[in-house]
Amino acid sequence: MGEMRRVYLDNAATTMQKPPCVVEAVTAALTSFGNSGRDTGGHALDASRVIYDARCLISDLFNLGNPKQVVFTCNSTEALNMAIRGLFHRGDHVISSVMEHNAVLRPLYDIEEDQGVSHTFIGVDEKGRLLVSEIEKNIRPETKALIFTHASNVTGNANDLHAIGKIAKKHGLLFIVDASQTAGVLPIDMQDMNIDIVAFTGHKGLYGPQGTGGMAIREGIDIHPLKSGGTGVLSYLKHQPEEMPTHLECGTMNAHGLAGLHASLNWLVKEVGIDQVHAHEIALAKRFYEGLKDMEAIRFYGDYDTDQRAAIVSLNIADYDSSEVSDQLESDYGISTRPGAHCAPLIHEAMGTVNQGMVRFAFSWFNTEEDVDYAVKAVRELATDI
Numbered sequence: 001m002g003e004m005r006r007v008y009l010d011n012a013a014t015t016m017q018k019p020p021c022v023v024e025a026v027t028a029a030l031t032s033f034g035n036s037g038r039d040t041g042g043h044a045l046d047a048s049r050v051i052y053d054a055r056c057l058i059s060d061l062f063n064l065g066n067p068k069q070v071v072f073t074c075n076s077t078e079a080l081n082m083a084i085r086g087l088f089h090r091g092d093h094v095i096s097s098v099m100e101h102n103a104v105l106r107p108l109y110d111i112e113e114d115q116g117v118s119h120t121f122i123g124v125d126e127k128g129r130l131l132v133s134e135i136e137k138n139i140r141p142e143t144k145a146l147i148f149t150h151a152s153n154v155t156g157n158a159n160d161l162h163a164i165g166k167i168a169k170k171h172g173l174l175f176i177v178d179a180s181q182t183a184g185v186l187p188i189d190m191q192d193m194n195i196d197i198v199a200f201t202g203h204k205g206l207y208g209p210q211g212t213g214g215m216a217i218r219e220g221i222d223i224h225p226l227k228s229g230g231t232g233v234l235s236y237l238k239h240q241p242e243e244m245p246t247h248l249e250c251g252t253m254n255a256h257g258l259a260g261l262h263a264s265l266n267w268l269v270k271e272v273g274i275d276q277v278h279a280h281e282i283a284l285a286k287r288f289y290e291g292l293k294d295m296e297a298i299r300f301y302g303d304y305d306t307d308q309r310a311a312i313v314s315l316n317i318a319d320y321d322s323s324e325v326s327d328q329l330e331s332d333y334g335i336s337t338r339p340g341a342h343c344a345p346l347i348h349e350a351m352g353t354v355n356q357g358m359v360r361f362a363f364s365w366f367n368t369e370e371d372v373d374y375a376v377k378a379v380r381e382l383a384t385d386i
């Protein structure tokens with residue numbers, strides 16, 4: 001018997017395959033980097049330079065306009081925690097949505113309990129699209145911020161950041177975007193879209209290593225540090241220095257990971273182009289959807305009539321548990337997908353899939369049409385067998 005084909009379609013969790021330049025950059029860093037910011041020796045400076053250059057690339061990617069306002073964290077969860085826990089005061093109110101990941105929801109529940117900061121979650125329509133018209137109706141005198149994901153990690157639907165940014169500007173509210181699914185995938189222009197904070201993770205659409213991520217923060221926004229500790233500078237201060245990015249960074253940086261992120265950003269932006277990557281991924285997602293949409297037993301979630309979305313297709317086969325379907329895809333076909341609730345409970349409540357979950361297929365630059373056709377064949381077989 002031949003070896004089973006293996007197809008990785010869980011790229012919304014993490015892009016498993018990275019460009020070779022990322023592997024090379026991390027490998028080189030592992031034997032050449034000193035501790036950035038802690039030493040003036042050549043090896044430490046090598047690390048510092050690459051980290052600074054990565055800040056510049058992130059600042060350019062989001063049109064932030066100031067690399068010192070880019071803070072690195074170990075993922076977007078840490079960045080979102082920093083922003084959500086470090087910005088608000090007792091009595092404040094924020095508006096968010098049922099599309100959010102637990103990286104936003106849980107900090108919001110926590111600050112409600114610990115700091116008396118209330119929230120309102122905006123709902124979605126039957127295709128899981130945000131009800132943007134509900135945002136303004138829910139603004140109160142004490143509302144301080146709009147916190148929205150750019151794209152749902154469950155349906156792939158993307159929110160219109162221009163439209164939400166206009167509302168934020170009109171009402172003088174902070175606009176915080178969770179770009180975990182879209183950084184490096186869809187264009188994000190902080191100035192044009194009036195965004196104050198973009199939280200990003202390095203290991204998904206940016207094709208960098210796990211353990212990298214961060215926040216791009218508009219100048220003048222003061223986030224109370226989540227952590228304090230060694231910064232390599234101003235050691236006699238009792239508190240975190242005010243200067244950015246040190247204000248929000250302490251402890252030894254993940255310079256090895258950031259060397260990989262630096263390489264992946266160069267690859268993504270200068271070599272391939274994010275439009276190209278998105279066009280490829282979305283073409284694969286479309287091919288997958290088109291190959292299955294005639295099957296009566298299959299139910300899709302999300303809006304597939306637009307290309308302004310993440311390359312995610314979530315579905316169920318009749319009333320089969322999503323975990324069973326996902327297990328079968330893995331064991332019988334070697335196809336990796338992600339079943340269940342995807343750390344986003346409220347969108348599953350809204351779509352009526354709390355018990356069943358959904359089977360999520362997510363495509364990357366490294367997937368091929370052959371991968372898609374193989375997955376279509378597998379799902380068709382499972383959906384026919386029932």
Ligand SMILES: Cc1ncc(COP(=O)(O)O)c(C=O)c1O
Binds near residue numbers: 077151153178201213
């Ligand atoms: C929309 C969204 N937000 C936040 C996160 C958290 O990302 P990380 O685990 O890299 O912090 C994810 C990851 O699944 C996500 O999809």
